[in-house]
């Protein structure tokens with residue numbers, strides 16, 4: 001497959017591996033609402049924040065929306081949008097790799113950009129997500145007037161590339177059958193008539209000659225279909241289907257016309273799915289987004305916000321209530337605000353000071369029942385909460401030693417992720433972390449078996465083994481040392497791994 005080349009590419013595509021795992025440090029002063037809320041607002045460079053999330057959220061995020069710097073060569077109030085072209089690619093590549101790991105198999109990622117970088121992004125996305133996982137490019141019409149913003153033409157639109165990871169299903173708008181459309185009555189039943197002669201595109205005899213044939217009309221004369229322009233037409237269906245569908249004749253201008261009859265009672269419980277179109281034409285514009293910011297902050301406090309309705313459209317295509325939504329270039333906090341109002345769980349990452357000055361206050365207002373953007377449509381009344389986090393200490397030092405501040409549950413999440421490449425769903429409180437593909441994983445650390453002396457219970461002995469939950473199958477046990485001989489380990493189906501040397505999560 002052709003790939004994009006740039007200076008130092010080989011180094012950049014491996015950058016994610018070299019990023020240390022960090023803990024996320026909760027900061028109560030900037031958190032708001034329900035303390036048990038799973039929603040996370042993280043301040044920090046997303047390269048490190050995404051890595052910190054991996055052991056806990058790999059494969060769990062249903063929808064990622066990002067609106068990264070477009071590389072417009074502008075200096076905005078809150079951030080600089082001016083990277084050398086290959087530096088922009090170097091910035092995006094490892095972040096997209098980690099975003100892919102965080103995405104659920106049934107999830108989708110949406111990335112918004114303009115002409116500056118979108119075509120280069122398409123090529124690196126094909127490489128990272130796979131060409132066959134490309135879903136669509138949405139075109140968002142961002143303004144309604146003209147403008148002089150480009151040298152040659154007034155640019156009216158931006159792009160949103162959508163990729164899936166595995167078995168993503170786009171959630172289409174489902175429309176119920178409209179009773180008002182059934183404005184005829186036959187045999188005392190409400191119904192509507194549908195022409196059997198083809199209309200619209202390819203309605204002529206020459207388009208489908210085999211579908212131009214006659215049926216006897218009520219006077220027993222041969223009836224040939226006509227196109228709307230009066231030329232020889234064709235039927236919508238083959239002869240055998242026509243017999244089945246043909247229910248009535250209607251006389252019009254001295255001519256009988258055959259119709260299919262559809263009874264309301266027979267179809268009223270059906271829903272028809274309406275496919276989404278790729279051009280988001282009349283949704284909301286950058287002007288609407290700025291109005292939303294002014295309503296929240298009292299001034300044009302952020303240069304490049306997106307309107308809430310645009311994000312709502314994306315989240316309604318890809319998520320359902322309680323799904324996890326992630327935006328790692330959070331800006332003024334639009335994605336988190338919209339996800340919150342729509343009842344989705346969310347994680348937002350922003351490295352600038354505006355994580356504190358814009359995102360946190362905006363989301364606090366949402367919790368208090370802020371009424372801008374999509375609030376009315378979702379009958380938003382307030383509620384919920386979020387926790388604010390900063391990047392904390394590294395889990396392993398540069399020598400690979402485990403940071404002594406690391407508690408059992410955190411090391412457990414890291415070891416589980418390094419072994420299974422999935423996230424631990426529950427906070428670990430016991431040595432048996434779980435079973436993956438038939439193998440059970442155990443961790444002896446921090447005196448988890450109740451022995452609070454330093455190193456107590458962290459050594460695999462016969463006595464410790466007897467205290468571990470049984471598993472009928474292969475077992476991997478992490479501990480500081482092992483007193484069981486190789487023959488016994490083999491007989492018991494145990495692979496012993498020594499902390500910290502055998503921990504690959506570094």
Ligand SMILES: C[S@@+](CC[C@H](N)C(=O)[O-])C[C@H]1O[C@@H](n2cnc3c(N)ncnc32)[C@H](O)[C@@H]1O
Pocket residue numbers: 044045046047067068069070078079302304305306307328329330331332333334335349350351352
């Ligand atoms: C175009 S803005 C996003 C606007 C947002 N969609 C909104 O509606 O407000 C891009 C944001 O990404 C942030 N950003 C850029 N690089 C980042 C990084 N490495 N880690 C975290 N945030 C970053 C910038 O500070 C900026 O706020």
